[in-house]
Amino acid sequence: MRIHFIAIGGSAMHNLAIALHLKGDTVTGSDDTIFEPSKSRLEKHGLLPEAFGWYPDKLSGDIEAVILGMHAKADNPELLKAQELGLKIYSYPExxxxxxxxxxxxxxxxxxxxxxxxxxxxxxxxxxxxxxxxxxxxxxxxxxxxxxxxxxxxxxxxxxxxxxxxxxxxxxxxxxxxxxxxxxxxxxxxxxxxxxxxxxxxxxxxxxxxxxxxxxxxxxxxxxxxxxxxxxxxxxxxxxxxxxxxxxxxxxxxxxxxxxxxxxxxxxxxxxxxxxxxxxxxxxxxxxxxxxxxxxxxATFRGASKRLEKIAESNSAVAYKDFAHSPSKVAATTKAVKEQYPNRSLIACLELHTYSSLNAEFLKEYKGALDAADEAVVFYSPDAVQIKQLDEVSSNQIEEAFQNKKLTVYTHPTEFKQYLMQQNFDNAALLLMSSGNYGGLDFDEVKDWFKG
CATH class of the missing domain: 3.40.1190.10 (Mur-like, catalytic domain)
Structure with a gap:
């Protein structure tokens, strides 16, 4: 088959594109931006678009299936061209x-x-x-x-x-x-x-x-x-x-x-x-x-990538990162790490990054989510709130929502990083929970803090 992907860079979309390519189908695709690891993986298989952007000329009558990613909007130029040509358009679950x-x-x-x-x-x-x-x-x-x-x-x-x-x-x-x-x-x-x-x-x-x-x-x-x-x-x-x-x-x-x-x-x-x-x-x-x-x-299963993943360990300290962001998952993950290391000080850091977590009305769902930690930190970017066109969220609102007297709130990536660098991780467990990266935190650098 000849198959074209609109928004080929998504986590599921790029994997599906590679799978079809390996199966023997002819695969093309477009996206306005593609991040790692999707970018390198598509490039390895010769599927990375030559340039980022939307190019309706890529669509022609001999394409047998168009697969539309959630990232593409309803007025996407390639989607409009596919509809004009009467091509068969699928979402990837379809x-x-x-x-x-x-x-x-x-x-x-x-x-x-x-x-x-x-x-x-x-x-x-x-x-x-x-x-x-x-x-x-x-x-x-x-x-x-x-x-x-x-x-x-x-x-x-x-x-x-x-x-x-x-x-x-x-x-x-x-x-x-x-x-x-x-x-x-x-x-x-x-x-x-x-x-x-x-x-x-x-x-x-x-x-x-x-x-x-x-x-x-x-x-x-x-x-x-x-x-x-x-x-x-x-x-x-x-x-x-x-x-x-x-x-x-x-x-x-x-x-x-x-x-x-x-x-x-x-x-x-x-x-x-x-x-x-x-x-x-x-x-x-x-x-x-x-x-x-x-x-x-x-017995040999070590976990899925980014799901409570151990990123560093020394004789007296350990660091994990986790994709957790929903209130129930944050609570369960924090409790799990404390249960695993009951005699270590647990520093639990949560980035509020998703639409739901940055919604002022939804924040109350986080009440008690970090209570199992010895030190609790929340990081969020006011810029992200503006980009998502949400009502402004204040540090006081977050403190009131979590109902945790041990909570510290950071809104600037540099200040959050400085906080981490000043910590004494001796006999400690660090838990970094986010679907983002705390405004640019280098996790490889975090690993260096635990060496020696």
């Missing part, structure tokens, strides 16, 4: 469904944990040499490309994002996949720019459950009251498999998971990751992996 409509589709949904659960499943299957098609949103050790498409594989595993599909398709992505097997890890209000009420957000997961094919299976986190309510009250003709956090203990900084064969050391830690593991185990069993084989493989 395209993935078309590819997988004759396969067994396994869709992992939830406000948090879906990337980790999907990564756990892929790690276990990869460990045991089981080949499947997949799409996951983070880099995983042992995998070059995070989208794989074949004609032969029976299963396709999809990370089910609840955000919108494209500028011309306002349906949440996970509504398009029609899973045979689905999982919901938890529901915590997010994407308030699209779902301005909690009830409207929860409704998207109800629709997701209704999209499961009749006779399919729903694996769900029974400890999340909202998820349990949706699962137990649906009239959809599906099989239901609840899961909960397995028993574990932390001994000398090592997490030991209770299994039928005794306690087993694992690389990941924290109650939320153990809950994710329980969900992944159910999915793997539905895919033909027995319990013993699951435990053997999961």
């Amino acid at each position: 395209f993935l469904y078309e590819h997988a409509k004759n396969k067994t589709r396994v869709v992992i949904g939830g406000s948090h944990g879906k990337t980790t659960i999907t990564s756990m499943i892929l790690h276990v299957l990869h460990y045991h040499g089981k080949d499947v098609d997949y799409m996951v949103g983070a880099q995983l050790e042992g995998f070059d490309v995070m989208v794989r498409l074949t004609e032969d594989n029976d299963f396709m595993i999809l990370e089910g994002d609840e955000y919108l599909s494209s500028a011309i398709d306002r349906r949440p992505k996970f509504h398009l996949y029609q899973p045979n097997i689905a999982l919901i890890s938890g529901i915590a209000w997010d994407h308030i720019n699209v779902f301005p009420t909690y009830e409207g957000y929860v409704e998207q997961f109800q629709i997701f459950i209704e999209s499961i094919i009749n006779g399919g299976a729903l694996v769900y986190n029974n400890e999340d009251a909202e998820v349990a309510q949706l699962a137990e009250t649906t009239e959809k003709q599906i099989r239901k498999f609840p899961y909960e956090t397995p028993k574990y203990q932390v001994v000398d900084g090592e997490t030991l998971l209770e299994t039928p064969d005794g306690d087993m050391p694992i690389e990941v830690f924290g109650a939320h990751n153990l809950s994710n593991l329980a969900g992944a185990k159910w999915i793997c069993q539905h895919m033909g992996v027995d319990e013993d084989d699951f435990y053997e493989a999961i």
Whole structure:
């Protein structure tokens, strides 16, 4: 096929472009800017656009599919040209469904944990040499490309994002996949720019459950009251498999998971990751992996990129970075690190970076989120608030929202960096939580602070 990508540089989009290229399709694409690592990865495969920008002349009648990224607006010049030519236009979830409509589709949904659960499943299957098609949103050790498409594989595993599909398709992505097997890890209000009420957000997961094919299976986190309510009250003709956090203990900084064969050391830690593991185990069993084989493989899982990722360690200190930004994930991650290192001083730093987190009305959802830390820091950029055209947010509003007397607020990248550089990390754990980079913080430099 001849396929053109509008907004090829996105995390999922560039992986899909590379996957189709490796499959033998002819792939072209455009974007107004492309950041790392997408830029280098596209360049490696000869798919990086010669120049950034939108070029309607790239569109012609012999293109068989146009894949439209969420980054592209409805008035995008290339999109308008594709519509004028009558070309077939897909959002990337639409395209993935078309590819997988004759396969067994396994869709992992939830406000948090879906990337980790999907990564756990892929790690276990990869460990045991089981080949499947997949799409996951983070880099995983042992995998070059995070989208794989074949004609032969029976299963396709999809990370089910609840955000919108494209500028011309306002349906949440996970509504398009029609899973045979689905999982919901938890529901915590997010994407308030699209779902301005909690009830409207929860409704998207109800629709997701209704999209499961009749006779399919729903694996769900029974400890999340909202998820349990949706699962137990649906009239959809599906099989239901609840899961909960397995028993574990932390001994000398090592997490030991209770299994039928005794306690087993694992690389990941924290109650939320153990809950994710329980969900992944159910999915793997539905895919033909027995319990013993699951435990053997999961013992070597080190986590997905940017998900509670250890970036530095010395004899007496450790540093982690995490993609966390939603209130529930911030609370769970902070608690997990403190539980893992109870005798160390925990310095937890959160950047408010997303539309939701910088919304004055939404801020109250962060109450108590950093309470497990010994020192709590929030960084945000007033410029980012202006760029997102939000109401001004003050340091006092943030302090009032978090209700944490140990909280310090920084609004300038240099001042935040100076704060970190002045810290004595002896017998400490540093946790950096953000979907950004604190206004330009060099994480490689952070690693140097922990040497020696």
